[in-house]
Structure formats: structure tokens, C-alpha cells
Amino acid sequence: MKFTKMAIVALAVMLTFAVTAQAAEKKVRWKLAMTWGPTAVPFSDAVENMAKMVEEMSGGNFVIRIDASNKHKSPFGVLDMVKLGQYDMGHSASYYWKGKDINLLPFTTMPFGMTAPEQYAWFYHGGGMELMQKAYAKHNVMSFPGGNTGNQMGGWFRKEINSLDDLKGLKMRIPGFAGEVLAKLGLTVTNIPSGELYTSLERGTIDALEWVGPGMDIRMGFHKIAPYYYTGWHEPATELQFLVNTKKFNKLSPANQAILKNAMKLASYGMYTQNYHMSAEAWAKIATDYPNIKIKTFPKSVMDAMKAANAELLKEKAIGNPLLAETLKSQADYQKKAREWTKMSDYLYLEDNL
Amino acid sequence: MKFTKMAIVALAVMLTFAVTAQAAEKKVRWKLAMTWGPTAVPFSDAVENMAKMVEEMSGGNFVIRIDASNKHKSPFGVLDMVKLGQYDMGHSASYYWKGKDINLLPFTTMPFGMTAPEQYAWFYHGGGMELMQKAYAKHNVMSFPGGNTGNQMGGWFRKEINSLDDLKGLKMRIPGFAGEVLAKLGLTVTNIPSGELYTSLERGTIDALEWVGPGMDIRMGFHKIAPYYYTGWHEPATELQFLVNTKKFNKLSPANQAILKNAMKLASYGMYTQNYHMSAEAWAKIATDYPNIKIKTFPKSVMDAMKAANAELLKEKAIGNPLLAETLKSQADYQKKAREWTKMSDYLYLEDNL
Numbered sequence: 001m002k003f004t005k006m007a008i009v010a011l012a013v014m015l016t017f018a019v020t021a022q023a024a025e026k027k028v029r030w031k032l033a034m035t036w037g038p039t040a041v042p043f044s045d046a047v048e049n050m051a052k053m054v055e056e057m058s059g060g061n062f063v064i065r066i067d068a069s070n071k072h073k074s075p076f077g078v079l080d081m082v083k084l085g086q087y088d089m090g091h092s093a094s095y096y097w098k099g100k101d102i103n104l105l106p107f108t109t110m111p112f113g114m115t116a117p118e119q120y121a122w123f124y125h126g127g128g129m130e131l132m133q134k135a136y137a138k139h140n141v142m143s144f145p146g147g148n149t150g151n152q153m154g155g156w157f158r159k160e161i162n163s164l165d166d167l168k169g170l171k172m173r174i175p176g177f178a179g180e181v182l183a184k185l186g187l188t189v190t191n192i193p194s195g196e197l198y199t200s201l202e203r204g205t206i207d208a209l210e211w212v213g214p215g216m217d218i219r220m221g222f223h224k225i226a227p228y229y230y231t232g233w234h235e236p237a238t239e240l241q242f243l244v245n246t247k248k249f250n251k252l253s254p255a256n257q258a259i260l261k262n263a264m265k266l267a268s269y270g271m272y273t274q275n276y277h278m279s280a281e282a283w284a285k286i287a288t289d290y291p292n293i294k295i296k297t298f299p300k301s302v303m304d305a306m307k308a309a310n311a312e313l314l315k316e317k318a319i320g321n322p323l324l325a326e327t328l329k330s331q332a333d334y335q336k337k338a339r340e341w342t343k344m345s346d347y348l349y350l351e352d353n354l
Numbered sequence: 355m356k357f358t359k360m361a362i363v364a365l366a367v368m369l370t371f372a373v374t375a376q377a378a379e380k381k382v383r384w385k386l387a388m389t390w391g392p393t394a395v396p397f398s399d400a401v402e403n404m405a406k407m408v409e410e411m412s413g414g415n416f417v418i419r420i421d422a423s424n425k426h427k428s429p430f431g432v433l434d435m436v437k438l439g440q441y442d443m444g445h446s447a448s449y450y451w452k453g454k455d456i457n458l459l460p461f462t463t464m465p466f467g468m469t470a471p472e473q474y475a476w477f478y479h480g481g482g483m484e485l486m487q488k489a490y491a492k493h494n495v496m497s498f499p500g501g502n503t504g505n506q507m508g509g510w511f512r513k514e515i516n517s518l519d520d521l522k523g524l525k526m527r528i529p530g531f532a533g534e535v536l537a538k539l540g541l542t543v544t545n546i547p548s549g550e551l552y553t554s555l556e557r558g559t560i561d562a563l564e565w566v567g568p569g570m571d572i573r574m575g576f577h578k579i580a581p582y583y584y585t586g587w588h589e590p591a592t593e594l595q596f597l598v599n600t601k602k603f604n605k606l607s608p609a610n611q612a613i614l615k616n617a618m619k620l621a622s623y624g625m626y627t628q629n630y631h632m633s634a635e636a637w638a639k640i641a642t643d644y645p646n647i648k649i650k651t652f653p654k655s656v657m658d659a660m661k662a663a664n665a666e667l668l669k670e671k672a673i674g675n676p677l678l679a680e681t682l683k684s685q686a687d688y689q690k691k692a693r694e695w696t697k698m699s700d701y702l703y704l705e706d707n708l
Binding site: 053056057058059060112115116117118120121124125126150151153213214229231232233236253254255258259262263265266269270272273274276277279280281283284287295297300303334337338339340341342343344345346347348349350351352353354 | 407410411412413414466469470471472474475478479480504505507567568583585586587590607608609612613616617619620623624626627628630631633634635637638641649651654657688691692693694695696697698699700701702703704705706707708
């Protein structure tokens with residue numbers, strides 16, 4: 001009888017441990033580093049929404065702590081920190097890594113490239129995801145769409161641009177690849193910390209600047225000091241990226257892998273919708289409060305010069321980079337096909353309904 | 355000692371039951387009825403993707419069986435079956451219920467209404483979801499976006515339409531509210547089972563028909579017998595709906611509620627992207643194989659008459675239906691604001707990049 005009793009005690013203890021162990025094993029705690037500050041709405045919202053969905057869908061068993069740039073102090077170190085496993089995942093934009101690895105440039109947006117619906121179709125049905133994983137594989141990182149801004153505006157200008165000559169010598173804050181394109185057209189391209197942008201524009205240190213679109217620009221106040229708001233050409237569908245350390249991802253349970261992947265995907269689409277709303281609201285407010293602001297499109301001569309400079313730069317960069325060349329060709333081919341559909345659907349519809 | 359032993363046995367048994375019960379309680383089996391057949395891609399894909407996501411994210415503990423219309427034999431009984439709890443959820447389109455409850459009409463799409471990004475912004479940030487729940491509450495059903503087709507084409511015509519007179523007496527298959535609008539313009543509007551459409555058009559039983567867009571039209575073969583493909587006006591962003599029995603939803607665990615809601619939301623966006631891709635691919639194929647097909651836009655006189663008939667019909671329907679009136683006003687106000695942003699972003703961008 002003593003043996004039986006012992007066995008029962010042992011069974012009870014084992015069962016108790018099993019239940020506890022199962023719960024403990026399930027609880028996953030991850031850390032995410034984002035390039036942005038904690039209130040960079042809607043970028044930060046995309047990350048918070050993703051983490052909230054993961055926590056809710058896992059019944060609280062998968063929790064992601066978000067560190068903004070003011071915490072980790074390394075906004076442009078996100079790729080490296082995820083690669084090295086200092087963070088399990090990150091949130092940033094692929095085109096920031098063009099200096100580190102030019103193959104990562106095309107996964108955010110390209111000048112004169114695809115619109116958001118076209119680009120989502122390319123990512124999920126046109127080979128984009130496969131090319132993105134191929135490009136990130138050597139960094140031991142997986143990459144996923146992380147939120148689209150929609151079409152970005154070409155920027156705030158203090159003077160009207162009527163010709164290529166009006167652009168020459170103009171001092172403009174415009175970062176990244178678009179800045180390289182404009183430099184070819186004779187602009188003096190500078191980067192200035194965001195906190196100093198308003199004053200720089202007001203004092204004439206710069207003549208123009210590019211930010212995002214009305215939804216994010218309105219808080220910066222540029223509409224108070226620059227009357228020309230040019231339409232976009234350089235970032236038709238800026239897609240941010242979630243970066244995930246491959247080894248860490250592979251250690252997740254299948255359910256948590258599915259939860260994380262779907263939460264990232266939904267956060268991406270959700271930010272596109274959110275920024276569409278924010279832009280519509282913000283532009284309505286700006287147009288009401290500052291009725292003198294003019295929406296302008298660059299003249300054809302300027303557009304043509306930008307297109308030529310863009311094509312030339314891409315050709316140079318693709319030399320010796322077969323993966324970049326493959327990605328650019330995939331994008332161009334897909335865009336050509338998808339644009340025909342965009343034209344006969346939304347474009348021709350809008351033409352009669354503006 | 356006897357008492358202690360008994361207590362330990364009881365504890366062991368209770369723990370064993372607790373573990374088993376927890377697993378059993380977790381397993382949720384639902385049934386979904388969809389209006390479509392089992393291979394109505396991409397509609398059926400949206401449902402299958404949703405169910406797959408739910409199963410994977412729940413670790414196999416929440417399983418949804420899908421019954422297509424060939425199984426339940428009641429494509430337009432989906433709302434009632436979900437309402438009565440015969441099915442836990444359904445997949446259909448809200449505008450099918452306009453005869454049953456006119457308040458449910460506007461949640462799919464409206465003639466001359468919002469494009470897909472505008473409509474998603476309205477649903478999730480402009481009050482659309484709240485209005486939709488309000489309209490469905492009296493049916494004890496919750497409603498969620500369930501997949502967007504994007505802009506639908508105006509239809510296949512055997513003859514070119516150059517004036518309002520060309521439309522008068524024309525026999526056209528176009529169902530729903532758009533059919534009511536065209537009937538006001540003097541068309542003879544009919545509905546014909548999908549299996550008989552090709553033959554009806556070929557034999558001249560009808561002169562024109564509306565289906566969806568190239569992605570779904572290509573399998574029907576209409577491009578072989580009707581050379582004019584008119585652009586859309588009547589369904590600029592057709593959003594299907596998931597319907598969920600409210601009592602059944604409330605019985606789900608918080609984690610399963612989150613899993614279901616996010617899976618439905620993602621399936622909706624995913625179908626929009628999938629159909630964008632399918633349309634681009636299908637149109638490229640049609641244009642290559644049938645180079646004589648002409649993309650046409652209805653002349654301004656016809657568009658203006660359609661707009662007037664649409665406005666008149668909506669005005670009539672809103673009389674005595676305050677919730678319909680509220681929803682239509684919410685949509686019109688939101689569209690006006692969002693369209694300004696659409697114009698200065700994607701539209702003006704596309705104008706220079708077609």
C-alpha cells in the first residue's frame with residue numbers, strides 16, 4: 001500500500017508540474033527595436049497593433065516588448081541588432097540599408113514605381129516576397145511588409161518650379177535614393193534632423209523639403225511657411241518592413257509562427273488604411289485653414305529629367321549586382337502588367353468621378 | 355492515513371480531468387455557409403484562407419468547416435441561416451439583402467462610390483464598421499469585411515454605346531441595385547443563371563452583361579463574343595461580408611475572438627490583393643489573345659444620366675429609412691474628403707505614369 005500511495009503522490013506531483021511546465025513553455029517574450037520614436041504615428045501604431053494582436057491571439061502567451069529609438073539609441077542599427085540576435089525583431093524600412101547592401105534597396109518603394117495595391121500584388125503573388133527573402137537570407141533575417149504610407153507627396157517648396165532651371169542649385173532636404181536622383185538634376189541635397197526642419201525651411205537654410213504626406217506632415221507645420229505642395233514621383237507606395245531573426249523565428253511553435261506572420265501582414269495593410277484616413281483628414285484641415293496652398297505637379301520637362309536620372313542611376317547600381325538587377329526587372333515587368341489594370345479600373349473610374 | 359490517501363487519489367483524478375477538460379473545452383468546431391460554389395476563386399479562397407489562418411493560429415483548436423452553395427443549396431439564405439444559428443457564420447455580400455432589409459444595401463459598394471482604399475478607410479476609421487454593426491444588430495448577426503474585388507468592370511457589350519439612345523431597349527444581365535439604375539435609363543434588365551450567360555450573349559438573348567472584372571470574367575469566355583469592354587461605374591469596390599452569429603461569437607474565448615476577427619480582416623485585404631493580381635494577369639492574356647477588344651468608357655451623357663438616376667433612386671429608398679439615410683450621408687461625406695486625397699496622391703501620380 002505504501003508503494004501505491006507513493007505512486008499516487010508522484011503522479012499528482014508530475015501532473016501539477018506538467019500543467020505548470022506547459023504554461024511556462026508556452027510563454028514567449030520577445031523584444032522589438034524600431035527605427036522610429038515612440039509616437040511616430042502611424043509607423044509606431046503598426047508596431048503596437050502587431051504586438052497587441054500577437055498577445056491577444058496567443059491568449060497572452062506571446063508578448064512583444066517594443067523599444068523605440070529613444071530607448072535603444074540606434075535607429076539605423078536595427079538590421080544589425082536583429083541579425084545579431086540582440087533583438088528578436090525590428091521595424092524599419094528596407095531602403096535605409098542601401099549603403100550596407102544595395103540588394104535591399106527595392107523592397108520599400110522605387111521612384112516611378114508601383115502604387116500600393118500593385119506592390120502588394122507583386123509581394124504576395126508576383127514573386128516579391130521570394131526575392132525579399134533571398135536578399136535578406138545572407139543577413140540571417142526574414143523580412144515582411146510592415147505598413148504602407150501610400151503615395152508620398154513630392155515635398156513642400158517655397159517657390160514654384162516651372163522648369164529644370166528653377167531646380168538647379170535649390171537646397172532641398174530629401175534623403176535616400178530620391179536624393180541621389182535629384183542631385184543628378186543639380187539640386188543641393190541635404191539631410192537635416194527632423195527637429196530642425198521647420199526652422200531651416202523658415203530661415204531659408206533650405207528651399208524645399210520632402211517628408212511623407214499630409215497625415216504626417218501636418219504636425220510638422222510646413223504648410224505655414226511653404227505655399228507649394230508638390231505631388232509625388234519618388235515614393236509611390238512606401239512599405240516599411242518587419243525584420244525577424246531567422247533562428248528565433250524557427251524556435252517558435254507553429255501556432256506562434258502563424259500568429260506572428262498574420263499579425264505582421266495585417267498590421268501592414270492596417271497602416272496603409274490608417275494613413276489613407278489620416279492623409280484625407282489632414283489635407284481637408286490644411287486646405288480649410290490655409291486656402292492659399294497650391295497642389296502642384298512638376299512640369300513634364302522636370303518629370304522627364306527625373307525619370308532619365310532615375311533610370312541611369314539604377315542601371316549603374318545594377319552592374320555587378322545580379323540580385324538587384326533581377327529584383328528591378330521583376331518589379332518593372334510586374335508594374336507594366338498591373339498598371340494596365342490600374343488604368344482601366346481605378347484610374348478611368350476616377351477620371352469621371354473627381 | 356486512509357483519508358490522506360483518498361485525498362491524493364482525488365487530487366490526481368481532478369488534475370487529470372482538468373488537463374483533459376481544458377483540451378476538450380478548447381476545441382471549437384464551427385460551420386460556415388457561403389453564397390458561392392466551392393471553386394468561385396477568389397471568393398472561395400478568401401473563406402478558405404480565413405479558415406486556414408484560424409486553424410493554424412489556434413494550434414488546431416478552432417476549426418471551421420466550409421459548406422459551399424452546392425452543399426447547403428441556399429445561396430441567398432445565408433443571412434437567415436446564420437441568424438437562426440443553423441450556421442455559426444457565413445460569407446456573402448450585403449447588397450443581396452436589399453429586398454429583406456434596405457439598410458444592409460450600402461455595405462458592399464455603391465454606384466459612383468468609394469474606391470477600395472477609400473472604403474477600407476471609411477470602414478475602419480470613418481465610422482463604417484459602427485454603422486454596419488448597427489444595421490446588422492436587429493438580425494443578431496455581426497458583419498465584417500470579407501474580401502474586396504476592387505473596381506468592377508461595367509460589362510461586356512456587343513455594340514458600342516455612343517449615346518443614351520443606344521442604351522434604350524438594350525437587354526442586359528446586371529443584377530442588384532445597378533440593374534435598378536439602368537432600368538431607369540430604359541434598359542431591359544434581366545438576371546440569368548451564370549451557366550447560361552455565355553450562350554445567352556452569343557445568341558443575342560441579351561445584348562450585354564456585367565460580371566466582375568478580367569480576373570473572374572476570363573473563365574466565362576465573354577471576350578470571345580463581345581468586343582467592347584466598358585469600364586466600371588456601379589461597383590467601384592465590392593466588399594464581400596463575413597456574417598457571424600452574435601451569440602456564438604460571444605461564447606468564444608477572448609483569444610479565439612481575436613483570432614477570428616483578425617483572420618477575417620486579413621482575408622478581406624488578401625482577396626483585394628489576390629483579385630488585383632488575377633485581374634492584371636487575365637487582362638494581359640485577353641489583350642494578347644484578343645487584340646481587337648476595346649476598353650471603352652461610357653460617354654458623358656450616359657454617365658450623367660446614370661448619376662442622376664442613381665441619386666434619384668437613393669433618395670426614394672432613404673425615405674422612411676433613417677439608418678439608410680445616415681449611412682449614405684456618412685459614405686458621401688467621407689468619399690468627398692477621401693477623394694481629394696486620392697486625387698492628389700495616386701490619381702495625379704498615375705496621370706504622369708500610364
